[in-house]
Amino acid sequence: MSLRFSLMGPVRAWRDDEEIDLGPRQQRAVLAALLLNNGIRLSKEQLIGMVWDDPTPSAVMALRTYMYKIRKALPELDLRSKDGGYTVRAEIVDDCRGEPLEGLQGSYFDAQRVRLGEHRLKAREDWLERELDVLELQKHVAAHPLRERPRALLMYALFREGRQAEALDHFHQARALLNEELGIEPGPELRKVHAQILKGDLHLPRRPEQLPPDLPDFTGRxxxxxxxxxxxxxxxxxxxxxxxxxxxxxxxxxxxxxxxxxxxxxxxxxxxxxxxxxxxxxxxxxxxxxxxxxxxxxxxxxxxxxxxxxxxxxxxxxxxxxxxxxxxxxxxxxxxxxxxxxxxIAGLTEQAAREFFGKVFDRGRIDAEPENAEVLLERVSRLPTPIRVIGGKLRARQHWTIGMLLEQMERDTKLGNAVPVDCAATLAPLISAEKDLSDEERHVLMCFARRDTDVIDIHEAAEMSGADPGAIEMVLESLADVHLIEPLVLGRYRLPHFVRIYFGIRSPALTS
CATH class of the missing domain: 3.40.50.300 (P-loop containing nucleotide triphosphate hydrolases)
Structure with missing residues (x-):
């Protein structure tokens, strides 16, 4: 369930897509003061000073009443008095509906209106800088003719389109307007853009957009x-x-x-x-x-x-x-x-793993074999990459059941070096991890994987591997650092199921 607020226009709140009634004007003013100081503790005295310009003694009781009603309408805010004050932490969106804090009166809200208006203008100009859309920039410059930054951006955008004369004309328009209205010359940004256009060496700012695509089936976390x-x-x-x-x-x-x-x-x-x-x-x-x-x-x-x-x-x-x-x-x-x-991070939670498996495979086929699905997910320690591989494999084999795949995986673990391509794809994270291991670390993992236990201590590790008891802890800690074993209490470690599968089928010949 998502709770979000807007201060642009009337103070508003939504729970998911349903708007919430925030009560009368003064009650909304109290909430607005808290939201304007998102994450900051406000004392009762500070809140009263923000909401009432000339508070009377009754303001204390009024504040208590409004806080009670806000808590009742918005229990997710956990708005309880702590150390004589209140703090909210909330998601605030700019839905661009109108004048900030519409309908709220008082010197505090007047000052905040100016601040929020400037914030909105800057956010708009940040967007215009990213897009460099000539038409949108022209509209913005017409609405705010004395702001120099959007005028410089418009000159950039016009120059990029080969409209050099128009770009220079905008500089002269700005210069005449600033002289007439304020008696000043254009600032350094406008002058710099003007000079660069005249010299023909205006370089557009580079804004990198390098994030890989988000995964549409991302689950959990x-x-x-x-x-x-x-x-x-x-x-x-x-x-x-x-x-x-x-x-x-x-x-x-x-x-x-x-x-x-x-x-x-x-x-x-x-x-x-x-x-x-x-x-x-x-x-x-x-x-x-x-x-x-x-x-x-x-x-x-x-x-x-x-x-x-x-x-x-x-x-x-x-x-x-x-x-x-x-x-x-x-x-x-x-x-x-x-x-x-x-x-x-490690494996997904049980619920998230099942949900992700359903996205990369077929929920109907999973529901037909819930126990086998759970065994399969546990075999790969609910790690996303192996789940994606086995889900894709099953999707490509329409007549296979999950039980058949488990049976094949069981056979594969007995094949030693002859790991099939499909199995190798599932085990790819561990194949890659093994390349970074020392011979001693690899040996300890192989010994551990072949024991009939998930947990060992330092003394058992030294005995099974033949390593020096004084040095084995450093080896175990190194393996824990790369998450191939999990540290429990001091001196005890657990082997994840997925790691056991891989290192349990390794042989000395494979590591030479």
Whole structure:
């Protein structure tokens, strides 16, 4: 259930698609004051001062009454008095319906109307900068003739269409208007665009739009998405074993948050991250300190940057800038990076895994074999990538049941090196993970996978692998860092089912 509010026009609220009655004007004024300070605690005295210009003693009782009615109408806000004050955290949308805070009176709301109006104009001009639509820019300039930024953007757009004379004419119009109305000359932005057009060296701003397409069948991860969105802007790291859907999650978050970052979205999968960031904003073949040059180019901008499959901290160090967001994906949690909010993901929840399996396969065929479907999902530890592969395989085999696939998978685990192509596709995340393991780490996993237990401690691991008891903990911790085993309490580890399947069929010959 979604609750959202608008302050543009009358104060309004919706629960999903149904509008909510917010009561009389003063009650809506109390709610508006809270929403205008979204996430900030307001004392009762502050609220009264915002809603009433000249409050009487009865304002205290009136505030209590309005708060009671707001809580009753909007229980999702959890609007309870804490430390003598109130805080709301809500989704506020701009539905462009009219004058902000329409119908609300008082000096506080008058000032907020001006602020919200300016915010709306800036948001509109951010959109116009992205689109550079001549007709829309002409309408905006006509409505706000003294604003220089949209006039400069219109000159850009006209020049891009080969209408140089019209672009220069707009500069002279602006100059005459500013002189007549305000007695001033055009500002530096307009003068710069004018000079560049005269010289013929006007370069249009580059706005990168590099996010991969969002997956239409993306499923689950609601808690993780909420935590990441709450941490932006800033640096967020998504960590988990291969096949857990780190890139898909980062991409989903990018699409959900991109409107908050009007200067563009950049997607990087490279060892030379700084170089790729600079290329995204038009800097080719940079030299010297690339990280410093990037910070200079990004200063004052708001970019959303997804850096996929980060292998080491050095490649992303010192790339963060105020106002921009970094979303990192990495198998290892890079704890040496300061100020990162890390979010660890593994398999989907049982419900999300079933829902995703239904999207990539066939819900009717799943419902016909619910127990087999559950066994199959558990065999791959409910990881999204293997679920997608086995769902596609079953979809292509119209006469197969899930039980048949389980039977084939059981045979495949006994074939040793002769892993069929279909099985290898399912196991691809672990095949890739194995390449990064040392011989000792691989040996420990193979020994663990062949034991009839899911959990071992350090002493059992040393005994089964023949490793030195003093060194085995470092090996186990290294495997836990890449999520091939799960740390429980100190000194005890669990082996995921999917990892057991893969390393249980490995043989020494395969690792040579």
């Amino acid at each position: 609601d808690a993780e998405i909420a935590r990441i969105l709450d941490a932006l802007p800033g640096t967020v790291g998504i960590t988990g074993m291969r096949g857990s859907g780190k890139t898909a999650l980062a991409t989903r978050v990018g699409h959900l948050a991109k409107k908050r970052f009007p200067d563009g979205q950049i997607f990087v999968r490279s060892h030379d991250v700084a170089n790729e960031l600079l290329r995204a904003v038009g800097v080719e073949n940079p030299s010297g300190d690339k990280a410093a040059l990037w910070r200079e180019k990004a200063r004052g901008k708001r970019f959303l940057i997804v850096i996929d499959d980060v292998r080491d901290a050095a490649s992303v160090k010192d790339l963060g800038t105020p106002g921009s967001a970094l979303v990192l994906t990495s198998v290892r949690q890079l704890n040496e990076l300061p100020g990162v909010t890390w979010v660890k």
